[in-house]
Amino acid sequence: MTIKDILMGEETLFRNVEAFNPDYIPDRLLHRDLQMEALAMCLRPALRGGKPKNAVILGAPATGKTTALRKVFQMVEETSDKLYCVYVNCQISTTRFNIFSDIYEHIMGHRPPETGIPFSRIYGEIMKKLVQEEKALIVALDDVNHLFYSKNANQVFYDILRAHEVFKGARTGLFAIISDIEFRFMLDKNVSSIFIPKEVIFHPYTKEQMEDILGERVKVGFYPDVVSGKVLERISELTYSTGDMRLGIDILSSSGDLAEAESSKAIQIKHVEEAVKNISPSSLEGTLEALSPLESALLRLIANTPDDENTAGSLYQSLKKEKKISYASFDRALKKLELLRIIDTRFTGKGVKGNSRLVILRFSPEEMGKFLG
Ligand SMILES: Nc1ncnc2c1ncn2[C@@H]1O[C@H](COP(=O)(O)OP(=O)(O)OP(=O)(O)O)[C@@H](O)[C@H]1O
Numbered sequence: 001m002t003i004k005d006i007l008m009g010e011e012t013l014f015r016n017v018e019a020f021n022p023d024y025i026p027d028r029l030l031h032r033d034l035q036m037e038a039l040a041m042c043l044r045p046a047l048r049g050g051k052p053k054n055a056v057i058l059g060a061p062a063t064g065k066t067t068a069l070r071k072v073f074q075m076v077e078e079t080s081d082k083l084y085c086v087y088v089n090c091q092i093s094t095t096r097f098n099i100f101s102d103i104y105e106h107i108m109g110h111r112p113p114e115t116g117i118p119f120s121r122i123y124g125e126i127m128k129k130l131v132q133e134e135k136a137l138i139v140a141l142d143d144v145n146h147l148f149y150s151k152n153a154n155q156v157f158y159d160i161l162r163a164h165e166v167f168k169g170a171r172t173g174l175f176a177i178i179s180d181i182e183f184r185f186m187l188d189k190n191v192s193s194i195f196i197p198k199e200v201i202f203h204p205y206t207k208e209q210m211e212d213i214l215g216e217r218v219k220v221g222f223y224p225d226v227v228s229g230k231v232l233e234r235i236s237e238l239t240y241s242t243g244d245m246r247l248g249i250d251i252l253s254s255s256g257d258l259a260e261a262e263s264s265k266a267i268q269i270k271h272v273e274e275a276v277k278n279i280s281p282s283s284l285e286g287t288l289e290a291l292s293p294l295e296s297a298l299l300r301l302i303a304n305t306p307d308d309e310n311t312a313g314s315l316y317q318s319l320k321k322e323k324k325i326s327y328a329s330f331d332r333a334l335k336k337l338e339l340l341r342i343i344d345t346r347f348t349g350k351g352v353k354g355n356s357r358l359v360i361l362r363f364s365p366e367e368m369g370k371f372l373g
C-alpha cells in the first residue's frame with residue numbers, strides 16, 4: 001500500500017468514524033436508565049420553582065458517568081428554560097475564578113475578561129441574573145477530585161451552595177462526579193455540613209452489558225457485516241477482563257484500521273489481537289501505577305495468596321503485620337481495588353462486618369507481578 005493509497009483510498013469499513021472519538025455522545029446510552037432517571041429526579045424540583053437536589057455521582061472510570069450527565073443536561077435544556085445546566089471539567093478548570101468563568105460563559109454567552117475583574121463581580125452578576133430571570137442553576141463538577149488536589153473544593157462548594165444566603169431567591173445545586181472512592185470520604189470530611197447529596201452509583205458493567213454497548217457502537221460506526229458475532233464476543237471478553245469500556249471502543253476502532261489497511265472486508269480475530277497488543281498493557285500498567293503504597297501492598301498480598309484463602313478478614317490480619325493501618329483504611333483500599341475492577345469480592349454470608357468477603361483477583365498473578373515488581 002502506498003502512502004497515497006493510505007491517504008486517498010476510498011474504500012472504508014467505517015460508516016461513521018466519529019463514533020469512536022473520545023467525546024462522542026452516543027444516541028443510546030444502554031443500561032444507564034436508572035442513573036439517568038435518578039439525575040432527572042434531582043433536577044425536577046428546579047423546573048417547578050424549587051431548588052435542584054445535590055448529588056454525588058460515583059463509579060469506576062469509563063462507566064458512563066460523564067456521558068449520562070451530559071445527556072440529561074442536554075434533555076433539560078432542550079425542554080425547559082427554567083434551569084441552567086453547567087458542566088465543568090475540573091481537570092481543566094481548577095480555580096474558583098476559572099470555574100465561575102465557565103458558569104458565567106454558559107449564562108451570559110461570553111467569557112468574562114481574564115484580568116481586571118474581581119471574582120465577586122463575576123459571582124454577583126451570575127447570581128443576580130438567576131434571581132432576575134427566576135431560573136435555577138445546577139453545576140456539575142466533573143472529576144471533582146482535582147479540586148481536592150488544588151484545595152479549592154471547599155470554597156467552590158460554599159460559593160455554589162450558599163448563594164441564597166446573600167442573593168435572596170437564588171436556587172442552586174451541585175452534582176459532584178468522582179471515579180475514586182477515596183474522595184467520597186474526602187467530600188464527607190470537607191463539605192458534609194452543606195453538601196448532603198443523593199448518591200447515584202454507576203456499577204461496573206457485566207460482560208453481557210459490555211457486549212450490548214459495543215454491539216451498538218459497531219452498528220453506528222461500521223458498515224454491516226464488518227464485525228461478526230464472534231469478533232464482537234472476543235472484543236467484549238477482552239474489554240471485560242480489563243473492566244474498561246474505553247479500551248473496548250479503542251480496540252474496535254484500531255482493529256478496524258488494521259483490517260482496512262489490509263483491504264480486508266471484515267475485521268478478523270487476528271486484527272483484534274494485533275490491536276490489543278498495541279494498547280492493552282499500558283492500560284493495566286497505568287491503573288497499577290496510580291495506586292497508593294497501601295493499595296499496592298494490599299494487591300501484592302492478594303496476588304501472593306491462593307484465591308480461596310483470600311478473605312477480607314485474613315488479608316487485614318496479614319497486612320496489619322506489614323503496615324500500621326486501621327480496618328477502615330484497609331477497607332477503603334479494598335473497595336478502591338474493586339472499583340478499579342482489579343479484584344472482585346463476594347460475600348460468603350459468614351462473619352461480621354464483611355470480614356468473610358472472598359477476594360478474587362481478576363488478572364493472573366503473573367500478569368500483575370510484571371507491573372507490581
Ligand atoms: N452505557 C453506555 N452506552 C454507550 N457508550 C458508553 C456507555 N457507557 C460508557 N460508554 C462509552 O465509554 C466511554 C467512557 O464513558 P464516560 O466518559 O461517560 O465514562 P466516565 O464514567 O465519565 O469515566 P471517567 O471516570 O474516566 O471520567 C465513552 O466513550 C462512552 O461513550
Ligand SMILES: [Mg+2]
Pocket residue numbers: 065066067142
Ligand atoms: Mg468522566
